Amino acid sequence: MTVSGTGFAAGATVSLGGTAATNVTIVSGTSLTATTPAHASGAVSVVVTNSNGLERNPRERFTYVAPPTVTGVLPGSGTAAGGTSVTVSGTGFASARP
Numbered sequence: 001m002t003v004s005g006t007g008f009a010a011g012a013t014v015s016l017g018g019t020a021a022t023n024v025t026i027v028s029g030t031s032l033t034a035t036t037p038a039h040a041s042g043a044v045s046v047v048v049t050n051s052n053g054l055e056r057n058p059r060e061r062f063t064y065v066a067p068p069t070v071t072g073v074l075p076g077s078g079t080a081a082g083g084t085s086v087t088v089s090g091t092g093f094a095s096a097r098p
Contacts, residue, residue, distance in 0.1 A: 001021070001033065001034055001035075001036055001062065002027075002031060002032070002033050003031070003032050003033075003046060003048060004030060004031050005030060005031075005048065005056050006029065006030055006056075007029060007050065007054070007056060008026050008028070008029055008030065008031070008032050008048060008050065008056070009026065009029070009050045009051060009052070010026055010051065011050070011051030012024060012026060012032060012048055012049060012050045012051065013048070013049050014032070014034040014046065014047070014048050014049075015046075015047045015049075016036055016037060016039060016044045016045070016046055016062050017039055017044030017045060018044075019037040019038075019039060020037060021034035021035055021036055021037055022034070022035045022037065023035040032048065036062065036064075039064045040064065041064050041065055041066045042063065042064060043061045043062070043063045043064075044061060044062055044063075044064065045057065045061055046060070046061065046062050065092075065094070066092055067092065068090055068091065068092035068093050068094075069090045069091045069092055070088055070089070070090040071089050071090045071091070072087075072088070072089040072090070073086060073087070073088050073089075074086070074087045074089075
């Protein structure tokens with residue numbers, strides 16, 4: 001994930017819903033990247049804590065979503081040349097995001 005804000009400094013940590021993120025990298029004083037930890041579905045707060053103990057809490061929250069469940073694929077095969085239309089059924093599908 002990328003977090004934008006101000007005042008980010010070397011040694012900063014990031015937590016999502018109280019769980020520490022990993023691989024925190026300060027890109028600049030206004031941007032950092034981190035790898036999100038596992039968490040149950042739902043919105044969580046994002047807290048950045050600098051090495052001096054000052055916390056930055058962005059207004060935006062991070063939302064974990066449950067993975068989709070696939071219950072069927074039709075047809076079950078197609079030609080090696082491609083071009084076969086496939087229907088995937090299941091639950092939890094979402095629209096593509098830019």
